[in-house]
Amino acid sequence: MNAKLKYSILGTTIMFIFILFFNFFYISSKSSSEVNKIDTNKNVTMLTFDDGPGEADLKILKILNNNNIHATFFEVGCNLAKYRFSDKFEEAHPELKKNEESVEDSKKSDSITTIVQKILNSGNFIGNHTYNHQKYVNKISSLIDELKITNMLIKEVYKENLGVDISSSQIPVRMPYLQYFPGVEYALKQAGNSYIARGYLGTDYFEKEAGVAKILTQYETHLKKGIIFCCHSKDYAQEWLPLLIEYLRDKNYTKFATFWPKNLDSSISSFKENSYENYGRLVK
Numbered sequence: 001m002n003a004k005l006k007y008s009i010l011g012t013t014i015m016f017i018f019i020l021f022f023n024f025f026y027i028s029s030k031s032s033s034e035v036n037k038i039d040t041n042k043n044v045t046m047l048t049f050d051d052g053p054g055e056a057d058l059k060i061l062k063i064l065n066n067n068n069i070h071a072t073f074f075e076v077g078c079n080l081a082k083y084r085f086s087d088k089f090e091e092a093h094p095e096l097k098k099n100e101e102s103v104e105d106s107k108k109s110d111s112i113t114t115i116v117q118k119i120l121n122s123g124n125f126i127g128n129h130t131y132n133h134q135k136y137v138n139k140i141s142s143l144i145d146e147l148k149i150t151n152m153l154i155k156e157v158y159k160e161n162l163g164v165d166i167s168s169s170q171i172p173v174r175m176p177y178l179q180y181f182p183g184v185e186y187a188l189k190q191a192g193n194s195y196i197a198r199g200y201l202g203t204d205y206f207e208k209e210a211g212v213a214k215i216l217t218q219y220e221t222h223l224k225k226g227i228i229f230c231c232h233s234k235d236y237a238q239e240w241l242p243l244l245i246e247y248l249r250d251k252n253y254t255k256f257a258t259f260w261p262k263n264l265d266s267s268i269s270s271f272k273e274n275s276y277e278n279y280g281r282l283v284k
């Protein structure tokens, strides 16, 4: 083989590999629904709380309300199902009917209903954190079903509390344990949701074991414009959350966005004021 031919084959091979890699990265970046922050030059953060609705949310809401801050709560469907939906909705969905409810269950239902109402009515947003909070590798059809039923519950609480019709595509999904694999994208499309909210995850869920100092350091060292902080609906939040808010204010981070989409109509203007869309696009 002469030298010219050798170089020509080598050149073609390199070009082929380059095109292959370019396509792979281009396609994978295009198809990803993952978002980690708002693309912005403003000092804004997004606070998110996973695993509710539950009693700890009342403590978190008190802190948020005292500081006039809004957040997004990624709710687990099986907790949300305890909400007292309208008779019409419960009749249409017998699978949610609380037959022979014990006094304890009934108290829990009342409590969840009040918590969800407080979350929504004070300007916070609710997202989908699956129905059973599992690991979904090899369980894609369960994931699709769980995202769909949780979307349905979320839509209904929006309708009943705020009188707004939210679509599945406007409901962000936070996967439990921030798990992510190609099947998650497929499930998301099947369920009609359009993005997976990730962001920075610290160790606040270990509560006392992690300790206030460690939790704060984690958030402080990852602070950047538009960052989504992934926190949890846990009682321990009352120890570190006021200090985090104070730190953010000291650093001139005074804006807190939610996932409220601007085209979602509400008679309450403060909902739109907190929309991430006032600052920029959600990006990976």
Ligand SMILES: [Zn+2]
Residues within 6 Å of the ligand: 050, 051, 129, 133, 175, 176, 177
């Ligand atoms: Zn979770």
